Every structure is written in C-alpha cells, then in structure tokens.
Amino acid sequence: MAEPAGGRLIRRGICHLVGDDVSMDDGIIPRRFAAERTTDPQLLLPHLFANIDPALAGRMQHGDIVLAGRNFACGKPRVQGFIAMSALGLAIVCRSMPYRMLRRAVARGMPVIVGGPDPAALAASGDELEIDFSTGAVRNLSRGMHGDVPAMPPILRDIVAAGGMQAQLLDWLARHPEQAVEPQGNLWSATDN
Amino acid sequence: MTSTHDSRALRPQAQRATAVQKLLARAAGLDHVTVGEVVYPEPQLVIIHDGFVEAAYRELSALGFRAIRHPERAMFVTDHEVAYASPQAISRGAAIRDIARRWRVGHRYDVGRGGHGHLFPLENGMVQPGMFLFAYDMHCTTFGAAGALALGVGPEITTVLATGSLWTQVPATIRVELSGGLPPGSHARDVGFVLTHGLASGRWGAEFDSRVIEFGGAGVAALDLAARVALCNSVTELGIGAVLFEVGPPALHSDPAADFAARLSLDLDGIEPQVALPGGPERAVPVGTVAGRAVQHAFIGSCGSGMYEDFVAAAALLRGRQIADGVRMFIVPGSVATAQRLADAGLAQTFMAAGAVMLPAGCGPCAGGLMAPLGAGEVSISTAATNHAGRMGAPEGQPYLGSPQTVAASALRGCITDPRELCADG
Numbered sequence: 001m002a003e004p005a006g007g008r009l010i011r012r013g014i015c016h017l018v019g020d021d022v023s024m025d026d027g028i029i030p031r032r033f034a035a036e037r038t039t040d041p042q043l044l045l046p047h048l049f050a051n052i053d054p055a056l057a058g059r060m061q062h063g064d065i066v067l068a069g070r071n072f073a074c075g076k077p078r079v080q081g082f083i084a085m086s087a088l089g090l091a092i093v094c095r096s097m098p099y100r101m102l103r104r105a106v107a108r109g110m111p112v113i114v115g116g117p118d119p120a121a122l123a124a125s126g127d128e129l130e131i132d133f134s135t136g137a138v139r140n141l142s143r144g145m146h147g148d149v150p151a152m153p154p155i156l157r158d159i160v161a162a163g164g165m166q167a168q169l170l171d172w173l174a175r176h177p178e179q180a181v182e183p184q185g186n187l188w189s190a191t192d193n
Numbered sequence: 194m195t196s197t198h199d200s201r202a203l204r205p206q207a208q209r210a211t212a213v214q215k216l217l218a219r220a221a222g223l224d225h226v227t228v229g230e231v232v233y234p235e236p237q238l239v240i241i242h243d244g245f246v247e248a249a250y251r252e253l254s255a256l257g258f259r260a261i262r263h264p265e266r267a268m269f270v271t272d273h274e275v276a277y278a279s280p281q282a283i284s285r286g287a288a289i290r291d292i293a294r295r296w297r298v299g300h301r302y303d304v305g306r307g308g309h310g311h312l313f314p315l316e317n318g319m320v321q322p323g324m325f326l327f328a329y330d331m332h333c334t335t336f337g338a339a340g341a342l343a344l345g346v347g348p349e350i351t352t353v354l355a356t357g358s359l360w361t362q363v364p365a366t367i368r369v370e371l372s373g374g375l376p377p378g379s380h381a382r383d384v385g386f387v388l389t390h391g392l393a394s395g396r397w398g399a400e401f402d403s404r405v406i407e408f409g410g411a412g413v414a415a416l417d418l419a420a421r422v423a424l425c426n427s428v429t430e431l432g433i434g435a436v437l438f439e440v441g442p443p444a445l446h447s448d449p450a451a452d453f454a455a456r457l458s459l460d461l462d463g464i465e466p467q468v469a470l471p472g473g474p475e476r477a478v479p480v481g482t483v484a485g486r487a488v489q490h491a492f493i494g495s496c497g498s499g500m501y502e503d504f505v506a507a508a509a510l511l512r513g514r515q516i517a518d519g520v521r522m523f524i525v526p527g528s529v530a531t532a533q534r535l536a537d538a539g540l541a542q543t544f545m546a547a548g549a550v551m552l553p554a555g556c557g558p559c560a561g562g563l564m565a566p567l568g569a570g571e572v573s574i575s576t577a578a579t580n581h582a583g584r585m586g587a588p589e590g591q592p593y594l595g596s597p598q599t600v601a602a603s604a605l606r607g608c609i610t611d612p613r614e615l616c617a618d619g
Contacts, residue, residue, distance in 0.1 A: 099362065099403035099434065103349065106360075115229075153231035155360050165352060169256055172356050179355070182259040183297045 020069035028081030041087030067119035109164030270310030308528030308554030322441020338421035340441030371412025378613035380596035381420035385427020386477035393475035419500035426497030498576030499527020517607025525557030562586025
C-alpha cells in the first residue's frame with residue numbers, strides 16, 4: 001500500500017449517546033431485519049437503535065455522531081446495522097468495539113474512534129459536536145467545551161476519506177493500470193502441484 | 194488525553210517489544226511498532242482455500258482487476274471439498290485451475306497434492322519461523338506452532354490479493370507460561386480446551402478479543418510440532434487474533450520485559466482429558482462429566498489434529514481392537530505426506546483393521562460435513578476445529594470434541610470414554 005497521506009478528517013453534527021454492549025444483532029437494528037435479509041438502507045433507517053429508543057432514528061440526521069460506551073457493535077456480525085449507519089453517514093466514537101467490527105466500519109467508510117472516554121464526559125445527547133478525527137480534538141459547540149479522544153490512525157483516515165475499502169481498491173487500480181490487464185507470457189515459474 | 198495510535202514519543206524501547214510487535218514491524222518495514230498502531234504488513238505467503246477462490250475472483254474482476262499484486266506469493270489450496278461430492282465441486286475445481294492460470298498464482302495445490310493448507314506448509318518447510326502470512330481462513334493460526342505469524346482475514350483477503358497488503362492494527366498479547374509435561378492419556382488438545390474454557394469464562398479476567406495468545410516457558414520443549422498445532426488450533430475459535438509459540442530465532446521472541454496485556458500460567462502436569470460440549474471448544478468439561486454418552490460418528494483429523502503424531506497416539510489405542518458396533522469412524526490425514534507415512538508405517542492397516550475408514554487428506558467432515566457428515570439426532574466425537582451446530586453436517590446433530598486418544602477410546606467403547614481407562618487396560 002502507498003504511504004498514508006493521513007489528511008484531515010473533520011465531522012460536525014448532533015451527537016447521540018448510547019450505553020455499553022449495544023449489539024450488532026439487536027441493539028443497532030432489530031434482529032428481524034437480519035432474519036428477513038433486508039439490505040435496503042431506506043427500509044432499515046427508521047429502525048436504527050429502535051430497541052434502545054424507538055424515537056432515536058427520527059431524531060438522527062445525516063452526518064450525526066454516535067457516542068457509545070464499551071463493546072459497541074458486539075454480538076453476531078449481522079450486516080444490517082452497518083448498512084444503515086453508513087447510509088446515514090454516521091460517525092462513531094466509542095470506548096471499545098470488537099476489532100472485526102472496527103474493520104467493517106472502516107470498510108464502509110465510516111469515521112470511527114475506539115478508546116474514547118465515557119460518552120457523558122464529552123457531551124449530552126443533542127449537543128452539537130465537531131470532531132477532528134486526525135487529532136482527536138472534540139469541540140462541544142452547544143456547551144463551549146473542549147475534549148480529547150484518540151486520533152483515528154492515518155491509514156484508516158485515508159480509507160474513510162476515499163469512501164471505504166471498495167473505493168480504495170478502485171483508487172489503487174487507477175494508480176496501477178497494469179493490474180487492469182491480464183498477465184501475458186510466463187512471468188515466473190509457478191509451483192504447480 | 195493523548196493519542197494511543199500514533200504517538201511517536203510513546204514508542205516503547207526496543208527491549209520491551211512482544212513477538213507480534215517484532216514480526217509486524219519487520220513485515221511492515223518499520224523499526225518498531227506500538228500496540229494499537231495501524232500498519233501495512235507485507236506477507237510472504239497468501240493462502241486461500243477452495244471455498245473462496247471463485248468469490249475473490251468475482252469481486253476483483255467486478256472492480257476491473259485482471260491481475261493480482263504479488264501472484265508469486267499467492268497459494269490456492271483445495272482442502273475443503275477434496276473428493277468432489279457434487280457436480281458443483283467438479284466445476285469449482287475447473288474454475289480454480291482457470292483462475293490460478295489467469296492470475297499466474299505462484300502456488301497451487303490441487304486435489305490429492307498437498308492436503309490441508311494449514312498443515313502441509315508446516316511439514317514441507319514452506320512456512321518457517323518468523324514468517325508473516327495472510328490467509329482467508331481463521332484456522333491459519335496453526336502456523337504459530339512454528340513461530341510464524343498468520344492472520345486470518347476472511348473475505349478481506351481480496352484486498353491483499355489486489356494491493357499486496359491489508360491494514361492491520363498491532364494486537365496486544367496474552368502470554369501463557371507453560372510448565373511441566375503432559376501426563377499419560379492427556380494431550381495438547383486438552384490443554385487447549387482448559388485454556389479456552391478458562392479464557393471464555395473469565396477465570397483469568399483477561400480480555401481476549403483479537404489478542405495474540407503467546408505460549409512460552411519451560412513446558413514448550415515438551416510439546417512437539419503436532420502438539421503445538423493442536424494447542425494453537427484449540428484456542429482459535431474464541432475470537433483471538435493470532436497464536437504464537439516461542440520457537441525459532443530468539444531475536445524474534447518477546448523481550449523479557451515486554452508489555453503483555455496479561456500473563457497466565459498453566460502447569461501441563463495437571464491437565465486431564467477434556468471434552469468440549471456441542472457449541473464450541475470453550476464449552477469444555479472434564480471427560481468424566483459426559484462419559485457414557487453413546488456416539489455414532491467419530492473422526493480424527495482436521496487442521497488441529499491431522500499430523501502424524503496425532504495418528505500415532507490414536508493407533509496406540511486402536512491397535513488390535515475393534516471399534517464398537519454402530520460407530521462409523523473416519524481417519525483424515527492432514528497432508529498427503531502424512532497419509533503416505535501412515536501407510537508406510539502400517540498405521541493405516543491398524544485403523545482399517547479396527548474398522549475405521551481412511552479418507553483423503555484435507556479437512557474431512559469438519560468442512561461443513563461435505564464428506565462423511567453427521568446425521569440429525571446423532572452424536573459425534575472428533576478432533577474437529579470446532580463444533581457449533583451444523584459444522585459436521587446436520588444442525589440437529591450433537592458434535593463433541595476431544596483429543597485423538599479420547600476420540601479413539603470413545604469409538605472403541607461406543608460411548609464417550611476417558612482414554613486413561615483403555616491405557617490402564619494395557
């Protein structure tokens with residue numbers, strides 16, 4: 001991979017606090033949508049976090065920020081939760097989340113910070129925040145407060161800035177046009193067993 | 194609060210690095226890496242099995258890729274559906290050969306050639322201590338038995354094929370200090386069950402999500418490669434990141450003052466035979482807890498217990514005896530080379546004389562029951578990598594796990610049996 005450019009990544013939006021252990025298979029989206037294999041974001045969006053607060057989805061705007069506690073997106077790795085959250089352009093700051101879920105969030109181009117403090121130390125639900133994912137600086141615009149969270153690693157910022165993993169692969173191909181052509185001739189001696 | 198990810202001032206001294214930090218730093222071309230840092234390590238080998246080659250090709254072709262970044266590092270292995278059991282498997286085999294040719298894949302192990310992709314590269318020297326690999330399948334942790342770092346990344350392996358690397362966050366390490374030696378009748382597999390159960394139940398209060406489990410201490414010397422493979426394999430399903438044994442060049446071992454996330458000790462002398470109840474290796478109990486449960490299906494093999502020494506241990510119990518009426522038992526060598534050794538040494542004869550069936554080298558029933566499956570309402574005991582519902586066929590079956598000796602003893606008696614009872618019989 002190329003050296004990370006690690007450009008700036010700043011998000012401004014209303015924040016929504018959720019607690020610890022908000023699970024992938026029920027907390028983020030009710031599990032029936034996984035059972036029904038629903039993947040249309042428009043069908044999923046009205047039900048985001050419905051088991052925590054049925055009215056929460058109605059208050060969420062594109063580009064908002066989820067402040068979560070420990071073990072965010074735990075449980076069975078259903079795809080519906082990330083389909084909906086990424087379609088709404090949400091960013092995530094949490095105390096912890098399973099590594100494989102961090103990978104999924106980044107793959108879908110979501111700004112995400114792991115290792116944050118207790119969400120209540122940063123804001124209350126409804127506050128407007130500005131988060132610089134490249135430095136970890138948090139401005140609570142509603143309260144005139146400042147806070148710090150860990151920065152998002154530059155390699156991950158690049159993937160998110162590109163629009164996710166698939167967009168980064170297309171970008172890679174554009175920079176390596178030789179990989180758009182099927183190899184010709186015997187380029188090396190393969191071990192064929 | 195300062196950054197935990199990219200604080201150069203906070204980089205630890207070289208003398209405090211864990212083995213995984215050293216291996217990832219080397220693979221990423223860096224002097225040091227910190228835990229939590231995100232890097233692009235370059236693998237020396239990229240392994241994909243027959244269950245995912247076509248999907249990888251479709252995904253990359255749809256994006257416009259016609260060539261992969263480092264074909265000379267890529268390895269295709271057919272180990273999941275070896276003896277094609279369906280017309281689909283036959284056409285899949287043809288597709289894999291075609292894709293390997295189009296992409297100029299450097300290492301292709303077709304049906305009946307290598308065997309299990311997590312085992313034969315250990316036996317033929319392709320995987321060496323200190324190597325770094327990416328693989329599609331999570332059970333590539335077996336390479337930790339040789340001191341190689343292998344990360345199973347699932348479908349993201351397509352990114353490795355396309356670009357030559359994949360972002361990797363340097364994981365924390367749980368150090369497990371082994372002491373003593375295993376008593377007769379106990380096996381490294383039993384150590385793995387004790388450890389897996391202990392970690393899952395919070396016995397040591399250690400977080401294990403995506404951590405590296407590192408085995409060191411005086412007890413390591415008492416474990417041969419097959420035993421180390423069994424131990425690496427048994428802890429994999431917990432959701433750990435990788436497993437490493439402290440073998441190979443000392444320069445690549447963890448420094449004595451390395452910053453481990455947790456340190457545990459296990460005395461091998463105190464390990465008794467275990468059985469994992471259906472649902473996962475972490476559901477382990479001492480074998481006596483479920484002794485007497487009737488079994489109809491048994492197999493020895495899979496990436497965790499498919500090496501020559503595993504079969505020697507089982508054959509010692511099966512020699513001169515007959516497996517119980519109503520039990521069908523399958524022997525699945527991990528590699529073609531192991532299958533040949535079993536034949537040369539007369540062990541294949543021992544297994545067949547006892548009434549067991551020899552299957553071709555590969556995953557055996559553990560690959561979703563594509564071969565020799567478990568039926569609904571039946572009970573199985575095996576050395577499979579895991580035993581969640583449907584792993585070996587019918588979701589309504591009851592798959593238990595045990596060591597090669599426990600599986601052999603249970604097949605002989607027709608019910609779950611403590612192998613020490615048969616050892617005592619002489």
